[in-house]
Amino acid sequence: MQDIIEGFIRFQRDVYPQQIALFKRLSTAQSPSTLFVTCSDSRVVPELLTQAEPGALFVIRNAGNIVPSYGPEPGGVSATVEYAVAVLGVRDIVICGHSDCGAMTAITRCTNLEHLPAVAGWLRHADAAKAINQSRTYDSDRARLDAMVKQNVVAQLSNIRTHPSVAVGIANKTLQLHGWFFDIESGGMLALDGRTGEFLPLLEHPEIYAV
Structure with missing residues (x-):
């Protein structure tokens, strides 16, 4: 301390x-331009990764960079998304996963989380990504985990589109969504190309976006 x-x-x-x-x-x-959703992991610092000054990013951080689908009882994440889009008028939303994610590791390893009921319940919002991940084969544990992280980014992009403010922004072409994967060891960032479904190096493809 x-x-x-x-x-x-x-x-x-x-x-x-x-x-x-x-x-x-x-x-x-x-007047932030971007809502940045990422993991609570101490190794991932949005302002450092983007070299953004105070006031540029509106940030949501939680285990697994998760955005629950919109429902009758919206929680803190839903309220923050709504405020960012409907009140602050952000023009972009980034959902950023990262390598060696503890939340996604627990999912890929089917870790028993009975002693962590709140964590277990929270990670159910990644069930779609989990199902896809378990249906495929991978060459290594690292490849399986990286794929899970990317699939979770895709799943959370789908979830956030169920939020009314986001749906309106996309329909009116005032809002773009971005899916990113940060590799801690290399410092590299991959971005989801919404046209192909591939994650490509952001350094080489700065123009791509997910939605």
Whole structure:
């Protein structure tokens, strides 16, 4: 904890004075362009990966970068999606999975989660990806896990499209969806090409999007 405190002290002493104008502007309003949905994993930091300044990203983080389908009892994720799209007017939504994801590892290994009932219930929102993953064969455990992560990104893109605000944005062509896969070891990012269903290097294909 002391490292965290010392980090804040450095921010207040060294970083904030260089960005006073930015924080004064942000103190009364925000206008992020993108809703970024990713995993709670400590190794995945959206602002670092995108080199975004404060105010640029509206972020949802949870185990497995999951977005439950819209339902009669919307939860915190649904409320955040709705606010980002309908109130803040974000123009893009990114759902970003990552290599070595603990949540997806538990699914691929069929880990017994009876002692973690909340986790088990949450991961049911990835059942479609799980079914696809189990129907295929892979050359290695790493390949199976990476495929599960990507299939989960696709599944969550489908889930988020059931949210009314998102459906309206897509229909009116004011909103685009993006599916990303971040490889922690290489620092590389793959992006889902909605036309082909393939994940391609974002560095080489910066123009592609999922929906």
